[in-house]
Amino acid sequence: MNRKHLLAEYEKLVQLADELSRQLAACxxxxxxxxxxxYHSRVKWHQKTISEVISAVVDIQYSLELELRLIEAQKAFLARLIDRNNDIH
Structure with a gap:
């Protein structure tokens, strides 16, 4: 892979990580x-419904966090490749 391609891949990962971070904030x-x-008695749902909604959102949040960690690892790996590629030239 050449440096230009590596940088393009890195930029894609940065954008994906940003999107995942926004989704995590939404969760x-x-x-x-x-x-x-x-707490303020504005939600009148049954306790089971509240638990199910929170559980579903937490499951989504954990999945997004795992995906974000994998992307951060890929970014770190690409950054090292880019640095090494830069040292060669």
Whole structure:
């Protein structure tokens, strides 16, 4: 792979990581809204429904976090390749 290709791949990973970070923030916000709504009696859902919603969002959040960690590892690997490629030229 040449440096230009590696940099393009790295940029794709950066954009994907940014999108995952936004999705993770949305998950945290959903959980906070549900919990805050329950605490302030704005949410009148059955306890089981609340638990299921929070559990589903947490499952999504964990999946996104795992994907983000894998992308961060790929970014680190590509960064090393780019640095090595740069040292050669």
């Amino acid at each position: 945290r916000e959903i959980i906070e809204v549900v919990i805050g709504g329950v």
